[in-house]
Structure formats: structure tokens, C-alpha cells
Amino acid sequence: MTLELAPDPQPDPLLAEALARTQREVDACFDRLLPVPGDARDQLYLAMRYAAIGGGKRLRPLLVAAVAALFGVDRSVAVRVGCAIEAIHVYSLIHDDLPCMDDDALRHGKPTLHIEYDEATAVLAGDALHALAFDILADQTLIGDPGIRIELVRTLAMASGAGGMAGGQMMDMVAETTSFDLPTVTRLQQLKTGALLSAAVEMGAILGRFSPDGRTHLRGYARDIGLAFQIIDDLLDTEGDQHVAGKTLRKDEVAGKQTFVSLLGPDRARAQAHMLVDQAIGYLASHGKEADLLRAIARYIVARDR
Numbered sequence: 001m002t003l004e005l006a007p008d009p010q011p012d013p014l015l016a017e018a019l020a021r022t023q024r025e026v027d028a029c030f031d032r033l034l035p036v037p038g039d040a041r042d043q044l045y046l047a048m049r050y051a052a053i054g055g056g057k058r059l060r061p062l063l064v065a066a067v068a069a070l071f072g073v074d075r076s077v078a079v080r081v082g083c084a085i086e087a088i089h090v091y092s093l094i095h096d097d098l099p100c101m102d103d104d105a106l107r108h109g110k111p112t113l114h115i116e117y118d119e120a121t122a123v124l125a126g127d128a129l130h131a132l133a134f135d136i137l138a139d140q141t142l143i144g145d146p147g148i149r150i151e152l153v154r155t156l157a158m159a160s161g162a163g164g165m166a167g168g169q170m171m172d173m174v175a176e177t178t179s180f181d182l183p184t185v186t187r188l189q190q191l192k193t194g195a196l197l198s199a200a201v202e203m204g205a206i207l208g209r210f211s212p213d214g215r216t217h218l219r220g221y222a223r224d225i226g227l228a229f230q231i232i233d234d235l236l237d238t239e240g241d242q243h244v245a246g247k248t249l250r251k252d253e254v255a256g257k258q259t260f261v262s263l264l265g266p267d268r269a270r271a272q273a274h275m276l277v278d279q280a281i282g283y284l285a286s287h288g289k290e291a292d293l294l295r296a297i298a299r300y301i302v303a304r305d306r
Helices: 012-032 041-052 059-070 073-095 119-138 146-160 164-173 182-207 212-239 249-254 260-264 266-282 290-303
Strands: none
Touching: 012 041, 012 059, 012 073, 012 290, 041 073, 041 119, 059 073, 059 182, 059 290, 073 119, 073 146, 073 164, 073 182, 073 290, 146 164, 146 182, 164 182, 182 212, 182 260, 212 260, 212 266, 212 290, 260 266, 266 290
16 A cells, blocks of 8 residues: 655745745855856856756755754854755756766756756766765855864765765665665665765854763764654655655665665555654754754655655
């Protein structure tokens, strides 16, 4: 029997406002960061803008801003740091969509970058967005304290590389020819999807100068929403609506990959996602109403339809 995915309920007003505001701010930030130079590089800049502006949930910048707000960090600084993580996320999607990787033709409801432009431009746009992320974080006009800048750079680098997102993508490619058990699939997704979500939470705390020893509960929150996010993605890939999702679905099943849904079944997978969200919210017990947005983000993870 096919489990019907419930449509997104009316979003929490606090979350709806925060999402809309963050989406506007991130788009405006990329617009400022990526002016078309009017020379032979124009196609590269236009491609970067095509991928970075006007698409996606902006969940990672929202997490940076929400955590940073707990510690009174200037919002403009938090949003710009969030744009660094989003630049990494967008580059990863550009490269994931290439024919040599997942070979996708649709992303955020429009043609993928290599379809709209060409493969070489897509590779360069991804490379340039990767570089842009660290240029943002290294800018001393954003954050004067070099120690904070170094910690931000290292956190994002570790989440992006072989010990994080790129390593998870490699495992995902191997999964097409190898059967993975549940612990291995969990590890794969903790790297491929969870690493950047965790980095967003961590970097918000770094901006707030919150001691590493005091971040344990925030790390637990980030870990659990990251796994819940991927479980819902697996459910949507199996049973969602491609027109609503704005991307190609059923890919994992066609590729023969093991997922949370194939290993647990849809009912147990959804129950696990809800348990993880409840657990994530529990990690915020030491915070009051100032953490309500983080709680709303966790609930949104399992309620979304895309």
C-alpha cells in the first residue's frame, strides 16, 4: 500500500515570515555579490546568478540566522555568513546535476544549469561559487576578529569536503553498485545532507562566540533535523509530486540505491522522522521563546512537500 504524503499545512506564521525574509535577503546578497562585469566572463556570472538567485528554501541561511539571533548577533552579518553556506550548497547542486553525476534536467522547477547553458559553464559556475563561499568568510569587513573568521572557514571546509558533503556524494555514487545497510545509509546522509545543515547551526553559534563545550545541545538538534530532512526527502522521492517538488523524482529507486524508505518501509521511515524532530526540539529545552523559530524549523522538516 502506498503511503500518501500529507500536503504542507499552513506554515507557522513565525516560520513563514522568517523564510520569506531570508529568501529576500539571500537573493539580495547574491545580487550584490555577483554583478555581471560586462566582459568575456559574463556567461559565467549569469550562470552563477541563474543558480544562486530565486531558488531553494534557504534553510541553511535561515538556520545560521536563527541560531545567531539567540546570541544577539547582527542579522546582516549572519545572513552574509548564511550566503557562504548557500553558495556551497548551490555549487553542490550544480555539480550533482551534471551528466557525470546524477544527470538531472530539472532543479527548482527550471532547467538545470548545464541544460540552460552548457556543461563546461556549469562546472566553472560551481567552482566559482565554491570559491565565493570562502571569500565571504575571509572578508575582514564582515567580521573583524580573525579567530572567528578562521573558525568559520574551517567549519565550512570540513563540512564541504571528503569528511562531509563531498564524501557523502562519493558514498552515494558507490551506492548504485553496492548494497548498503541502515547504519551505512545513515552515515552517507549525515555526510551528504547533514554536514551542511550542522555547519549552519555551528556557524551561528560561532558568530555568537558561544563556547564549543556549550554547543552540544545545538549539535544534537542539527544532527537530528539533518537525518529527519533526508528521511522526508526519501519519502518525497518515492511518493511525492514532481511538479510540486520542482525536480526529478524516483531516481534512487531507478538507480537501485538503498534508502531509509527502502530499508525501513514508508510507515517506519515517517515515524522515525517524527521521532527525530521531537528529539531535536527536546535539545532546545534550555532555551525559552527565543528558540521558537528553531522549533518551527524542526517541525517544518517533516511537514514539507518539496
